[in-house]
Amino acid sequence: MIPTLRIDDLSVSFPRQGAAIAAVQNVSLEIAPSECVGIIGESGSGKTQVFMAAMGLLSKNAAASGSICFEGGELMRADAAALNRVRGSKLTMIFQDPMTSLAPHLAIGTQLAEVLVCHSGLSWRDAWSSAGRMLGRVRVPDPERRLRQYPHELSGGMRQRVMIGMSLLCEPTLVIADEPTSALDVTVQAQLIELLRAMRHEFGMALALISHDLGVVAGLADRILVMYAGRIVESARAAEIFSHARHPYTAEMLKCVPTLSGPRLARLPTLAGQPPQAGEISEGCAFAPRCPRVAARCRSERPLLTAAGAASVACHFPLPA
């Protein structure tokens, strides 16, 4: 079976003051058809850059190497025309802030219909009515009226529904959602997670869900990739990662999240120290300075992502399964 997305040895770096600052280093991953993969990591871990590279949306000064195959076709060296054929139709993206990804001066319906006219060759009239049907499918009440409204007339959650609808218009095989709910309130966030779940059942597309919020990812993902300092440090089934994290970073991070149960007013368990600054290069494991299980070997030799049971982990001394 051909994976929907296959990224091989991807590295991305940005020039700064003469030196190349690595944002993503040797990342390889696969997303199977209709699989939901969650990618979690802190800001600066490179999780967004991996998928920006897949969408061909890296900033102009970025240098990327490696291979990105979408449904068997190489995107990395594809020309703009080839990229535009898949981008926006079969491979789509949902951003954190829909206000900045929807054009403020165009009606919602115009923006949705344009996608269909462009990619599916529909007539404007057909595209408009399909757009209305799509808004109904993403549970936007009164879709006919919404089509004629402008982005600023909608609430944040409603705009994100429109974005989700837009990303699904051409029945994509992969949707990349970059922090789709981080700008929204918890109640709205919960509704959107439900919506994404329902859409997966209806459309059967694969979903790459990028988030720093473990809770959001936990509710949706089949498999979870954990990124730290530009590398994947752990990859495992969602159920396993939350019960038996193998990488110390994942385990420590899970301990840090305050929950609605457990003791109050006590000190929270924390992960000491700061994530490494961009451009900080270490010989060994990037997590070594903060790791409770650190040993001499971690500082000299970089651990590679290797299979450990059902999961893969990049650690010399992973936690027992």
Place this chain on the structure above:
Amino acid sequence: MSGLNKAAARRLRSNPAAVFALYAMLALAALALLGPWLNPNSIEALDWLHVATRPGLQGAHWFGTDRLGRDLFMRTLAGARVSIGVGLVASVVSLVVGLSFGAIAGYRGGRIDHLMLRMIEILSGLPLIFFVIVLTVVFGRNEYLLFVSIGAVGWLTMARIVRGQTLSIRRREYIEAAVASGASASRIIVKHVIPNLIGPVIVYATLSVPQIILFESFLSFLGLGVQEPHASLGTLIAEGAGEMESAPWILLVPGGVLALLLLCLNLFGDGLRDALDVKES
């Protein structure tokens, strides 16, 4: 300030045009100040043997002489001294007045801002030339009047710029933090508002020096500024304009110096703007 200014200075140094402009201006200013000691000729001395001689290195007058046999080099340097002086003094006056006026109006807001803004509008409504002529008629012609009248009007634009910048800075969270810390309005203006708008303001001030020099030249050209036997670049150009056909150098020497000065100021101002224009990451 120092850390940020170091970065700005580094960017400025890496801009060859701005560095050249800075050194050229410094050299010109040094010449204008030291000129009288370097050249035996004085501004007023009349050399009847060399009336309206062409520029040349073999004679006593490198840049030639004017109709009355006065050394053009000396007169141009003296004129540059006056022009640079007027430009600097008027810029500093407009900087100080405009900065405090604009910052107070922008920070206090409300009625005070409204009143102060109306005042600026009324003053900028007065035609400048008319204003200068009235002053000249009332107080007679003298050089200090020139400084006063240019300075008095030059701060208006500065105050508007500062007010606009202050209005946007006032909404920043660090201003709120300072208010919550118990800082007084004057402390906030001095410590928090002004340091954050000084970049654009300095740049504007640099770019306004050439405007002021031009304006001074214009007033002198009209006969409202510097008087004979003293000279400014404007009076020299006015004088030269009359001899344009017979002795073009009398126009070209001060005109060239003025053009060089303005070019340098503009290059330096642009370089400064680019150097200070950093995104506060």
Place this chain on the structure above:
Amino acid sequence: MTEALLRVKDLCVGFGAHAVISDLSFELFDGETLGLVGESGSGKSTLARAILRLLRSAQGSVEWRGKDLLTCSAAELRAQRRDLQIVFQDPLSSLNPRMTVGDAIAEPLRIFEPGLSAHARALRVGAMLERVGLAAAMGARYPHEFSGGQCQRIGIARAMILNPKLLICDEPVSSLDMSIQGQIVNLLLDLQRDAGTSMLFISHNLAVVRHLSHRVLVMFSGKLVEIATPDALFAAPRHPYTKALLAAVPKIEIEAKGAAAPLRVEEPPAAGRPGGCAYRDRCPYAWPVCASTVPPLAEAATGHWVACHRSHETLIPLSFPT
């Protein structure tokens, strides 16, 4: 915890349809941490700014140790600020980019202890920097040289250097990464324990609020809808909005997946029609009375206040049609 340090009474910001906060009253006791939760646009940050009189348009009274902060003179207000400090949401933008962080932390000292020598001040600032987990030598640097978490430590150092009586934290951890949030919460807890500072902790993160509050206020559309201890609130919320809020918190436990969760069509505008309960358009339990009368905040159990016409009933959880 008997003496009210802060007593907010009938606070209003804005009028009529534009009311951001309307008729809001609560008390904060000495040594207490009061959590304030609510969605964006509910007026949480406006409340913080109104209490500190950083807004000009607040009506009502904010009684601080017997003095009304909203009506007292500017000089008196400034004097009171020594004991009333605030930490902001965005750590970087709350620091002056052209001031070293050492100067930023020293600013309250310069204002309230002008007699302090430069040397003594530098020592205090250095000690404070170390107290919040940074090196004393970092005081010479500028805000842009620090990460978000470090900037927030600096903001906390500035707020705590005078040992204020009340610290208002406006979403202090919302913009920080998971692993940093816990560090900042711990720092606040430590400083509070040492200085005996009371806290008004505003956040949309229910878990964090639950963790460090003695009492929790729930705000919706400019009004308080529920006040209770965390134990009571999180075990048995009484207001339908609080219930919805708690149900929406994403859980890390995986077993919730696959369960037929309700898929709701979304949110009518929070600032609803005038008259009646602001939550009625979203409320699955709304009655006709909810559209006509504003429910008053009433004590439903000891120390547990609710503003809901149906709070005395046992409301069974409703599921929604998809």
